[in-house]
Each structure stands twice: as C-alpha cells, then as structure tokens.
Amino acid sequence: MIDKKNITGMILSGGKSSRMGTDKGFLSFNGKSFMQHSIDALNPLVTDIIIVSNNKDYDVFGLKRIEDDIENAGPLAGIYSGLKQSKTDYNLVLSCDIPLISSTILQKLIDAIDEDSEIIQIESHGKTMPLIALYKKQCERTFLKLLNEGERRLQYAVNQCLVKNIILNDNEAYFTKNINTPEALKDITI
Numbered sequence: 001m002i003d004k005k006n007i008t009g010m011i012l013s014g015g016k017s018s019r020m021g022t023d024k025g026f027l028s029f030n031g032k033s034f035m036q037h038s039i040d041a042l043n044p045l046v047t048d049i050i051i052v053s054n055n056k057d058y059d060v061f062g063l064k065r066i067e068d069d070i071e072n073a074g075p076l077a078g079i080y081s082g083l084k085q086s087k088t089d090y091n092l093v094l095s096c097d098i099p100l101i102s103s104t105i106l107q108k109l110i111d112a113i114d115e116d117s118e119i120i121q122i123e124s125h126g127k128t129m130p131l132i133a134l135y136k137k138q139c140e141r142t143f144l145k146l147l148n149e150g151e152r153r154l155q156y157a158v159n160q161c162l163v164k165n166i167i168l169n170d171n172e173a174y175f176t177k178n179i180n181t182p183e184a185l186k187d188i189t190i
C-alpha cells in the first residue's frame with residue numbers, strides 16, 4: 001500500500017495551444033480555470049503539486065513552477081523536466097486541458113500501483129492517455145536518452161518503459177475529455 005506522501009502531482013502547461021488559440025490553462029469552465037480543475041483533482045491525492053511551464057503567469061496559483069529543461073520539445077520534455085526535479089518515486093502527471101477530470105479517476109491509477117509497472121496510464125475509448133498517468137521517477141533516465149536522440153513522441157517514449165493501461169468504461173471516459181479547440185469547449189459548456 002502506498003502512502004500519498006510519496007506522490008508528487010505535476011501539471012504540464014507549455015506548448016503552443018495552436019488549436020485553441022489561447023493558453024488553455026487559463027480558460028474557464030464552470031467558474032474555474034482549467035488549471036484549477038487539474039489542481040483540485042490532484043490535491044486530495046498528493047502532498048505537492050508542480051506546474052511545468054515557462055509561463056510566469058502560472059505563478060498566480062501559488063504553486064512551485066519549474067521550466068522546461070529542453071525548450072519547444074513538447075510534453076515528453078515537460079514530463080522529463082518534472083521528473084528530474086521530483087523528490088518522490090511516484091508522480092501523477094496531468095495536462096492542463098482536461099477540466100472534467102476528477103480525483104476518483106486519478107485514484108484508479110494509484111490503486112493500480114504494483115511492483116513492476118514504471119508507468120500506469122488511462123485508456124479511454126481505446127486511446128491511451130499518457131497525460132493522465134502515474135510515472136515512476138526512474139523513467140527520467142529513459143526519457144533523457146530518447147530526448148537526446150531527438151525523440152519527441154510521448155507515447156513512443158512511454159512504450160519504452162514498463163507500462164500498464166487502466167481501461168475506463170464509457171461513463172468514466174467522459175471525465176478524461178481533452179479540450180483542445182473552442183468547439184470542444186462549447187460542447188461541454190452547453
């Protein structure tokens with residue numbers, strides 16, 4: 001049984017937000033920013049939350065913010081930067097564009113911890129979601145090697161580690177919806 005004191009929460013908020021056209025973490029849903037939704041889902045499960053972003057505006061959330069070690073290299077580099085600075089073996093990593101996310105879904109990742117898995121990720125509607133996932137700190141080494149080789153694909157990097165998928169049913173899948181476009185935001189708002 002793992003103690004929640006051994007888990008760091010990490011929220012990635014870099015990238016271009018090119019499909020949305022505006023920084024996704026500051027978008028509002030149900031009276032709260034997308035970033036705050038990720039923070040609130042993590043809070044009961046972890047003792048510490050880190051925001052991985054080069055944008056100083058995120059300091060408004062009063063959390064530790066770290067910058068990408070390798071710039072413009074996408075979420076793989078963001079996770080690498082977070083793991084490098086993490087002091088805990090287990091790290092719950094979220095993106096900032098999943099405003100429906102809940103602690104109940106994240107608890108499933110924690111409940112699935114076993115001796116072998118290095119990464120435990122959500123699988124929703126047949127799609128694996130490495131940005132709703134638990135990473136062991138030791139993945140840092142594999143990720144750095146891949147980044148140094150020029151690799152940028154997060155799912156490829158995840159598959160180089162020992163990974164377990166937690167398959168959600170259709171009702172649960174709703175809570176993992178990615179909001180990448182203004183149309184997707186409109187869909188959940190109506």
Ligand SMILES: Nc1nc2c(ncn2[C@@H]2O[C@H](COP(=O)(O)OP(=O)(O)OP(=O)(O)O)[C@@H](O)[C@H]2O)c(=O)[nH]1
Nearest residue numbers: 012013014015016017018019052074075078095096
């Ligand atoms: N720290 C960090 N986070 C990133 C980086 N690129 C993407 N992210 C985050 O990873 C998550 C998924 O990002 P995507 O939706 O794939 O990419 P995006 O750049 O946000 O958006 P698009 O330009 O529309 O693809 C979001 O939470 C982003 O904030 C990066 O280079 N560094």
